[in-house]
Protein backbone atom coordinates (compact mmCIF):
# COMPACT_ATOMS: atom_id res chain seq x y z
CA UNK A 1 0.00 0.00 0.00
CA UNK A 2 1.41 3.35 -1.03
CA UNK A 3 0.59 6.59 0.76
CA UNK A 4 0.03 9.48 -1.60
CA UNK A 5 -0.75 13.11 -1.01
CA UNK A 6 -3.98 14.12 -2.67
CA UNK A 7 -4.50 17.68 -3.80
CA UNK A 8 -7.06 18.01 -1.03
CA UNK A 9 -6.35 19.64 2.29
CA UNK A 10 -7.46 19.15 5.84
CA UNK A 11 -8.20 22.51 7.51
CA UNK A 12 -7.97 23.30 11.21
CA UNK A 13 -8.28 26.23 13.59
CA UNK A 14 -6.70 26.44 17.02
CA UNK A 15 -6.95 29.01 19.80
CA UNK A 16 -4.38 30.31 22.26
CA UNK A 17 -4.71 32.78 25.11
CA UNK A 18 -2.41 34.54 27.53
CA UNK A 19 -2.42 37.40 30.02
CA UNK A 20 0.12 39.27 32.13
CA UNK A 21 -0.17 41.98 34.74
CA UNK A 22 1.86 45.16 34.53
CA UNK A 23 5.05 45.25 36.61
CA UNK A 24 4.75 47.04 39.96
CA UNK A 25 6.83 50.13 40.73
CA UNK A 26 9.12 48.02 42.92
CA UNK A 27 9.60 45.49 40.08
CA UNK A 28 10.33 48.30 37.63
CA UNK A 29 12.91 49.75 40.02
CA UNK A 30 14.61 46.35 40.22
CA UNK A 31 14.66 45.98 36.43
CA UNK A 32 14.85 49.51 34.98
CA UNK A 33 15.89 48.12 31.56
CA UNK A 34 12.69 46.05 31.26
CA UNK A 35 10.42 47.09 28.35
CA UNK A 36 6.90 46.38 27.17
CA UNK A 37 7.24 43.91 24.26
CA UNK A 38 4.23 43.04 22.10
CA UNK A 39 4.58 40.72 19.14
CA UNK A 40 8.36 41.12 19.38
CA UNK A 41 8.07 44.92 19.11
CA UNK A 42 9.34 47.15 21.93
CA UNK A 43 6.70 49.76 22.79
CA UNK A 44 8.61 52.68 24.30
CA UNK A 45 7.54 54.90 27.21
CA UNK A 46 5.08 52.39 28.63
CA UNK A 47 4.91 50.23 31.73
CA UNK A 48 6.36 46.74 31.10
CA UNK A 49 4.45 43.54 31.83
CA UNK A 50 5.64 41.31 34.67
CA UNK A 51 7.01 37.82 34.04
CA UNK A 52 10.15 35.71 34.06
CA UNK A 53 10.49 36.09 30.29
CA UNK A 54 9.91 39.29 28.28
CA UNK A 55 6.17 38.64 29.02
CA UNK A 56 5.23 39.12 25.36
CA UNK A 57 1.55 38.35 25.76
CA UNK A 58 0.93 38.29 21.98
CA UNK A 59 3.70 35.80 21.20
CA UNK A 60 2.60 33.68 24.18
CA UNK A 61 -1.00 33.58 22.87
CA UNK A 62 0.37 32.65 19.43
CA UNK A 63 2.67 29.98 20.89
CA UNK A 64 -0.31 28.49 22.71
CA UNK A 65 -2.40 28.57 19.53
CA UNK A 66 0.35 26.72 17.63
CA UNK A 67 0.45 24.19 20.49
CA UNK A 68 -3.31 23.90 20.15
CA UNK A 69 -2.70 22.82 16.58
CA UNK A 70 0.20 20.44 17.16
CA UNK A 71 -0.71 19.09 20.60
CA UNK A 72 2.84 19.84 21.79
CA UNK A 73 2.74 22.35 24.65
CA UNK A 74 5.71 24.72 24.96
CA UNK A 75 4.62 27.36 27.47
CA UNK A 76 4.85 25.81 30.89
CA UNK A 77 7.60 23.32 31.60
CA UNK A 78 9.54 23.63 28.33
CA UNK A 79 9.58 27.46 28.17
CA UNK A 80 10.26 27.64 31.94
CA UNK A 81 13.33 25.43 31.40
CA UNK A 82 14.47 27.61 28.47
CA UNK A 83 13.91 30.74 30.58
CA UNK A 84 15.12 29.75 34.04
CA UNK A 85 17.85 27.20 33.13
CA UNK A 86 19.14 28.59 29.81
CA UNK A 87 18.37 32.26 30.39
CA UNK A 88 16.32 32.60 27.18
CA UNK A 89 13.79 35.37 27.81
CA UNK A 90 12.98 36.26 24.18
CA UNK A 91 9.49 34.87 23.55
CA UNK A 92 10.27 34.56 19.83
CA UNK A 93 12.42 31.56 20.89
CA UNK A 94 9.43 29.86 22.56
CA UNK A 95 7.39 30.50 19.41
CA UNK A 96 10.20 29.02 17.27
CA UNK A 97 10.15 25.94 19.51
CA UNK A 98 6.37 25.50 19.03
CA UNK A 99 6.69 26.03 15.26
CA UNK A 100 9.21 23.14 15.06
CA UNK A 101 6.33 20.70 15.63
CA UNK A 102 4.10 22.04 12.84
CA UNK A 103 5.30 19.22 10.59
CA UNK A 104 2.89 19.21 7.62
CA UNK A 105 0.71 22.02 8.95
CA UNK A 106 0.96 25.19 6.89
CA UNK A 107 -0.14 28.36 8.68
CA UNK A 108 -2.71 30.31 6.65
CA UNK A 109 -3.83 33.10 8.94
CA UNK A 110 -3.35 34.45 12.46
CA UNK A 111 -6.03 36.52 14.16
CA UNK A 112 -5.24 38.32 17.41
CA UNK A 113 -7.66 40.05 19.79
CA UNK A 114 -6.23 42.12 22.62
CA UNK A 115 -7.97 43.63 25.64
CA UNK A 116 -6.12 46.42 27.41
CA UNK A 117 -6.97 49.83 28.76
CA UNK A 118 -3.37 50.90 28.13
CA UNK A 119 -1.28 51.48 26.13
CA UNK A 120 -3.19 52.71 23.09
CA UNK A 121 -2.21 50.16 20.46
CA UNK A 122 -3.65 51.65 17.27
CA UNK A 123 -0.37 53.37 16.23
CA UNK A 124 1.46 50.06 16.68
CA UNK A 125 -0.91 47.60 15.07
CA UNK A 126 0.68 47.51 11.60
CA UNK A 127 4.24 47.36 12.97
CA UNK A 128 3.27 44.42 15.20
CA UNK A 129 1.45 42.65 12.35
CA UNK A 130 4.53 42.97 10.16
CA UNK A 131 6.85 41.65 12.84
CA UNK A 132 4.64 38.66 13.65
CA UNK A 133 4.42 37.94 9.91
CA UNK A 134 8.23 38.00 9.76
CA UNK A 135 8.50 35.60 12.70
CA UNK A 136 6.06 33.11 11.18
CA UNK A 137 7.00 33.32 7.50
CA UNK A 138 3.64 34.86 6.58
CA UNK A 139 2.78 38.17 4.94
CA UNK A 140 1.26 40.95 7.03
CA UNK A 141 -2.12 40.54 5.31
CA UNK A 142 -2.22 37.05 6.85
CA UNK A 143 -1.98 38.54 10.35
CA UNK A 144 -4.93 40.41 11.87
CA UNK A 145 -4.80 42.30 15.17
CA UNK A 146 -7.64 44.10 16.89
CA UNK A 147 -7.49 45.85 20.26
CA UNK A 148 -10.30 46.86 22.60
CA UNK A 149 -10.08 48.99 25.75
CA UNK A 150 -12.26 46.73 27.88
CA UNK A 151 -14.44 49.61 29.11
CA UNK A 152 -13.06 49.25 32.67
CA UNK A 153 -15.05 46.04 33.12
CA UNK A 154 -12.25 43.52 33.68
CA UNK A 155 -8.74 43.73 35.22
CA UNK A 156 -7.48 44.34 31.67
CA UNK A 157 -10.14 46.97 31.08
CA UNK A 158 -9.07 48.57 34.36
CA UNK A 159 -5.47 48.84 33.19
CA UNK A 160 -3.94 46.16 35.42
CA UNK A 161 -2.55 44.08 32.58
CA UNK A 162 -3.03 42.86 29.02
CA UNK A 163 -4.94 39.83 27.73
CA UNK A 164 -4.58 38.41 24.25
CA UNK A 165 -6.28 35.69 22.23
CA UNK A 166 -4.92 34.22 19.03
CA UNK A 167 -6.66 31.97 16.52
CA UNK A 168 -4.50 30.21 13.95
CA UNK A 169 -5.88 28.76 10.75
CA UNK A 170 -3.85 26.07 9.04
CA UNK A 171 -4.02 23.32 6.48
CA UNK A 172 -2.15 20.15 5.67
CA UNK A 173 -2.35 17.77 2.72
CA UNK A 174 -4.90 15.06 3.17
CA UNK A 175 -3.17 11.71 2.89
CA UNK A 176 -5.04 8.99 1.07
CA UNK A 177 -3.94 5.41 0.57
CA UNK A 178 -3.66 3.77 -2.86
CA UNK A 179 -3.67 0.00 -3.27
Ligand SMILES: [Zn+2]
Nearest residue numbers: 018019057060
Ligand atom coordinates in the same frame (compact mmCIF):
# COMPACT_ATOMS: atom_id res chain seq x y z
ZN1 LIG B 1 2.70 34.72 29.02
